[in-house]
Amino acid sequence: AVVSTQSTGKDHENKEKFVMKTIDAVGADLLGSPEAVNNLKKVSLAIRHPGCNEAVMKEFFAACNCRIQDNPYITKYLATLSKLCNMFSADIIVKTVGKYCYEQ
Numbered sequence: 001a002v003v004s005t006q007s008t009g010k011d012h013e014n015k016e017k018f019v020m021k022t023i024d025a026v027g028a029d030l031l032g033s034p035e036a037v038n039n040l041k042k043v044s045l046a047i048r049h050p051g052c053n054e055a056v057m058k059e060f061f062a063a064c065n066c067r068i069q070d071n072p073y074i075t076k077y078l079a080t081l082s083k084l085c086n087m088f089s090a091d092i093i094v095k096t097v098g099k100y101c102y103e104q
Helices: 009-031 034-041 050-063 072-084 090-101
Strands: none
Touching: 009 034, 009 072, 009 090, 034 072, 050 072, 050 090, 072 090
């Protein structure tokens, strides 16, 4: 039997839902509520701390087992993580990402 290594549309859909829910959970954990995350999403993206942004994205992709090359449709959710870097240190965000990705 031949096993396909191609991802299906359902795989992409499931990964997108996972990424969205995980990032929302990280945001709610740090900001205190889902409403605060929704408000953050309305703020224009300005990367003021590129080192934080790099560390958080690297951890997110590793901990949550996803690659932008394989899942380009998730980019729309990543801005929330970048915006958190304007409010929290990389260490705090990375720890929270790990909590939601490694412990799933």
